[in-house]
Amino acid sequence: MRRVAVVGAGMTLFRHRMLETGKEMAFEASRQALDSAGLERKDVDSVVLGSAPDAFDGVHMKGEYLTDGAGAFNKPYTRVYVGGGTGVFIPIAAWWQVASGMADIVLAVGEEKMSPLQPHPQYAFWSIFDHTLERPLGVTLLWIFALEMRRYMHAYSVSEEDIALVAVKNKGNAMDHPAAQLPARITVEDVLKSEPICWPVKRLDVSPTSDGAAAVILASEDVARKITDDPVWITGVGWNVDTTYWTNRELAYPEYLEKAARMAYKMAGVENPRREIDVAEVYDPFDYKELHHMEGLLLAGKGEAPKLTKEGVTGKDGDLPVNPSGGLLGVGNPIAAAGMMKVAEIFWQLRGEAGRRQVKKPAKRGLAQAWGDLMQVGTVVVMER
Amino acid sequence: MHMKSREAAIVAAGCSGPLAISPHLSYKEMTFEAARRAYSQVSIDPRKDVDSFIACEEDLVEGTSITDEYAPDQMGGAQRSVCTVTQDGINALAQAYMQIVAGIAQIAVIESHVKMSNVRNKELLYNMAMDPYIEREFLGDGLPLAALEMRRYMHAYSVSEEDIALVAVKNKGNGLTNPRATFAGAYTTDEAMNSKEIWSPLRSVYVSKPADGAVVLVLAGRDRARQLTDSPVWIEGVGWFSDTSYIALRDLEVANYARGAARMAYRMAGIENPAKWAQFAEVDDTLAHKELQHLEALGIFEPGEAAEVTKKGETARNGSFPVNLSGGSLAEGDLGDTGALLRTLEAFEIIRGGRFERGIVQSWRGLPSASGSVMVLGE
Numbered sequence: 043m044r045r046v047a048v049v050g051a052g053m054t055l056f057r058h059r060m061l062e063t064g065k066e067m068a069f070e071a072s073r074q075a076l077d078s079a080g081l082e083r084k085d086v087d088s089v090v091l092g093s094a095p096d097a098f099d100g101v102h103m104k105g106e107y108l109t110d111g112a113g114a115f116n117k118p119y120t121r122v123y124v125g126g127g128t129g130v131f132i133p134i135a136a137w138w139q140v141a142s143g144m145a146d147i148v149l150a151v152g153e154e155k156m157s158p159l160q161p162h163p164q165y166a167f168w169s170i171f172d173h174t175l176e177r178p179l180g181v182t183l184l185w186i187f188a189l190e191m192r193r194y195m196h197a198y199s200v201s202e203e204d205i206a207l208v209a210v211k212n213k214g215n216a217m218d219h220p221a222a223q224l225p226a227r228i229t230v231e232d233v234l235k236s237e238p239i240c241w242p243v244k245r246l247d248v249s250p251t252s253d254g255a256a257a258v259i260l261a262s263e264d265v266a267r268k269i270t271d272d273p274v275w276i277t278g279v280g281w282n283v284d285t286t287y288w289t290n291r292e293l294a295y296p297e298y299l300e301k302a303a304r305m306a307y308k309m310a311g312v313e314n315p316r317r318e319i320d321v322a323e324v325y326d327p328f329d330y331k332e333l334h335h336m337e338g339l340l341l342a343g344k345g346e347a348p349k350l351t352k353e354g355v356t357g358k359d360g361d362l363p364v365n366p367s368g369g370l371l372g373v374g375n376p377i378a379a380a381g382m383m384k385v386a387e388i389f390w391q392l393r394g395e396a397g398r399r400q401v402k403k404p405a406k407r408g409l410a411q412a413w414g415d416l417m418q419v420g421t422v423v424v425m426e427r
Numbered sequence: 428m429h430m431k432s433r434e435a436a437i438v439a440a441g442c443s444g445p446l447a448i449s450p451h452l453s454y455k456e457m458t459f460e461a462a463r464r465a466y467s468q469v470s471i472d473p474r475k476d477v478d479s480f481i482a483c484e485e486d487l488v489e490g491t492s493i494t495d496e497y498a499p500d501q502m503g504g505a506q507r508s509v510c511t512v513t514q515d516g517i518n519a520l521a522q523a524y525m526q527i528v529a530g531i532a533q534i535a536v537i538e539s540h541v542k543m544s545n546v547r548n549k550e551l552l553y554n555m556a557m558d559p560y561i562e563r564e565f566l567g568d569g570l571p572l573a574a575l576e577m578r579r580y581m582h583a584y585s586v587s588e589e590d591i592a593l594v595a596v597k598n599k600g601n602g603l604t605n606p607r608a609t610f611a612g613a614y615t616t617d618e619a620m621n622s623k624e625i626w627s628p629l630r631s632v633y634v635s636k637p638a639d640g641a642v643v644l645v646l647a648g649r650d651r652a653r654q655l656t657d658s659p660v661w662i663e664g665v666g667w668f669s670d671t672s673y674i675a676l677r678d679l680e681v682a683n684y685a686r687g688a689a690r691m692a693y694r695m696a697g698i699e700n701p702a703k704w705a706q707f708a709e710v711d712d713t714l715a716h717k718e719l720q721h722l723e724a725l726g727i728f729e730p731g732e733a734a735e736v737t738k739k740g741e742t743a744r745n746g747s748f749p750v751n752l753s754g755g756s757l758a759e760g761d762l763g764d765t766g767a768l769l770r771t772l773e774a775f776e777i778i779r780g781g782r783f784e785r786g787i788v789q790s791w792r793g794l795p796s797a798s799g800s801v802m803v804l805g806e
Contacts, residue, residue, distance in 0.1 A: 043530040095492035102487040102555040109672040119669040123511040125493040141529035143429035283509035415496035
């Protein structure tokens with residue numbers, strides 16, 4: 043297995059409605075990533091792209107449509123897909139292309155343009171449900187996440203206030219992110235008083251719908267050392283998908299994520315993640331998900347993540363900074379691009395290039411994670427300087 | 428490219444269908460059937476023995492957004508490493524090969540299924556694959572593009588319609604001995620050339636018909652493959668490639684995507700002369716002229732030569748270089764991205780059956796794409 047490094051990263055603004063087409067956004071993120079590494083399209087051996095439902099754009103075979111924007115024409119090109127987990131899975135697929143020796147330089151691009159779907163991008167999610175058993179109920183994603191949030195609160199006696207602290211932290215962190223869509227200084231009271239969408243989920247518990255793209259460049263060890271003096275190594279990758287039948291699962295704990303994390307930790311030689319991970323970008327489309335995922339990632343014991351949050355451990359200056367970027371709650375949630383933004387953030391954090399978002403703790407090893415499908419997929423990347 | 432060849436082999440292959448319609452089976456049941464057939468050949472338990480599962484599917488064909496979430500259960504992948512690749516099946520197989528070489532899997536499963544009979548409005552489906560700003564208005568369901576391309580190919584290389592009809596006649600005829608070939612038939616060239624005109628010069632017999640089916644392949648690393656079977660079929664080389672998605676910028680007479688994918692696969696396999704190295708090919712023939720175009724892009728024949736070679740019978744069942752012995756998509760049906768795995772399964776069975784030792788498999792993602800893959804298989 044060859045060592046693989048991240049050598050460049052870039053992203054567009056995340057906004058509710060970008061005027062750029064999906065191709066243009068993919069171009070902008072890819073161009074930035076190439077520029078940051080001093081590379082041109084001709085240097086790229088292969089392109090891996092991720093994007094979530096085709097229904098957002100209303101384009102069948104969306105991967106083919108985005109080929110030109112992602113710089114993939116006249117190249118080996120692959121679109122990978124694990125729902126909301128796609129953003130962190132793109133660099134995993136790029137990793138095996140380099141680790142196997144197939145490519146020396148791979149451009150990994152995440153793109154999402156949710157705004158074309160009218161009247162609201164949520165309509166794409168109606169058709170994610172089982173056509174026979176669930177669609178007739180008119181169920182929405184928010185309903186099932188409300189069920190999961192409620193189950194998590196009940197199982198571990200977690201209050202709405204505990205969960206709201208995550209939204210306060212992340213939207214606050216996003217104040218320092220130049221691409222952020224919803225940065226804000228808010229209070230726990232603001233979250234609790236915000237409009238209930240599907241109790242216990244309230245408006246400020248949820249990330250927005252967004253347009254955006256992000257990209258990173260992966261290179262083999264010998265090539266990476268020529269490109270930069272400061273490569274960030276991908277030392278662990280893991281992914282796991284649970285059964286489609288979410289109704290048969292214990293929703294209080296994401297077992298599939300623990301399995302994905304253990305796969306990545308084993309590869310990276312991490313035995314005690316709570317002690318050995320310096321900074322984490324944990325998937326937070328809802329504030330309770332950050333807590334839920336910290337536990338699945340073994341960064342906190344079951345039901346312990348709210349306590350760590352309350353004690354400030356997960357703050358930017360804490361012992362285990364979580365989502366210093368501002369996460370999906372603050373930066374925005376263009377699905378595949380959002381996960382990729384997290385990988386880019388860990389790259390910038392480990393290189394000390396995160397500006398005002400830079401965590402206080404010296405960061406040598408970081409983690410990015412995403413989640414999706416019917417609450418069933420976990421994708422994890424461990425990165426080290 | 429530093430990736431070695433023969434680091435993994437196909438050790439089992441199973442399929443369900445293809446069928447023109449399949450009201451008696453859900454897509455999950457089809458996949459389950461294909462998976463059971465594949466797993467039973469090498470006595471593996473997917474829940475314990477398989478390290479990685481890769482599915483191939485597209486949202487709008489399935490009628491489900493984020494359709495990858497429905498991939499795991501029917502192939503035994505729940506709570507294991509499962510992902511979806513929205514490309515053709517050979518591209519997915521290439522990803523599995525790289526996982527094995529990278530050391531994160533020893534056994535990988537590649538799955539693809541399609542139920543085209545569930546798609547109510549196929550014209551709209553293909554139309555939605557066009558660029559929404561420029562092309563969608565003009566190119567309908569993609570068949571006008573196919574006709575333009577066929578005309579351009581005929582013009583560039585002085586190929587007659589009869590030459591192209593011969594491909595359809597050959598492949599539909601080959602399918603007569605293949606129990607999977609739902610659309611096989613004993614056609615004459617005249618019958619083919621008098622079939623219904625769709626868009627001139629494209630006729631109905633030149634276009635493969637939509638079908639339902641599922642294919643599951645099991646890929647294993649070098650040592651594991653030898654433990655599982657006495658007759659692994661080795662991956663000598665694999666490549667995948669995309670041309671521009673802007674239709675107006677493509678050279679319609681050549682299949683650039685196949686040329687790029689072949690170059691990559693041959694480099695990995697160390698092949699300089701594919702026509703000499705390989706003994707047979709299973710290539711994409713979802714449109715009859717595509718077989719000729721693909722054979723040329725693969726470097727098996729010179730540009731413009733494939734029609735003449737076909738006319739001489741060299742690509743026929745008993746010719747010097749048989750192409751689509753299975754009958755191809757023209758006889759088995761158009762299975763979209765699943766077709767790549769069906770072509771692979773056919774080549775796997777041909778090599779296992781002992782008639783040939785080395786073959787080339789090629790796939791195309793179908794209209795209106797310009798993406799495809801190539802795989803080189805050896806005994």
